[in-house]
Amino acid sequence: MINGISIDYFILLSAVLFTIGAIGVMARRNSIIIFMCIELMLNAVNILLVAFSTLHQNAEGQVFVFFVMTVAAAEVSVGLAILTMIYRNIKSIDTNLLSNLKD
């Protein structure tokens, strides 16, 4: 319980957000939307880290969230650079067109 809110509700919220992100990655073909869904999944995990950090009164969880945000920023900058290069080469960001390794 954190100020009267059971930790179960935070776990449920985090699981629901993570699932929405996972469904988005599976159900969409637009690479940018897939990227955004990955960000959503990272944020779902961050909520859980912060909730348990407050519950146990331990700052290490929040420091970890800080590092997760830094890594996400680095990942997005490189990933979007890759996406712009893909778009420059095949004029589309449809993931189904990126099948050169298959044939």
Added chain:
Amino acid sequence: MLGLSVHQWLFGILSFLAVLFSLMVVFSRSPINSVLYLIMSFFSISGIYLLLDAQFLAVVNIVVYAGAIMVLFLFVIMLMNLNHDTEPQRTVLTKIIAGIIGGMLLLVLTSVLKGSSALNKSFYGTSEVGLIKNLGNVLFTEFLFPFEIVSVLLLAAMVGAVMMGKKNIN
């Protein structure tokens, strides 16, 4: 009101908004709308951080995610000139399968993590953990080495992005 405290009301409203906007990210047709809904979702998540007394992370979440990362997304989408007609769609069967797999994932996640409340730990009052003074203390003593390594990671990401963005590399 219904026997719920202010904290519980705020948590309910914020989590409802976060889930709603996240669903809109996945289901909206235009990528620009998806980005804007994701920003709204990040604001709701920042509200939840404030509810958990993590003030520093709430501000960093808004500044870094909603401020920097999502603007990057917006710029890239505008560079690519995407519109509704060229939007690729998966088949209905794939979408249904994705929904079923997602439901199973949710089931597994909740049933595995549900037992955590058996810790029977509770915390009341204002937490001091999330203040900048406290976090900075931990960050610059215990986590000093990872903090310095992260700067190398950011430099590497910056060099990589610039290299890939160039037209022809000589």
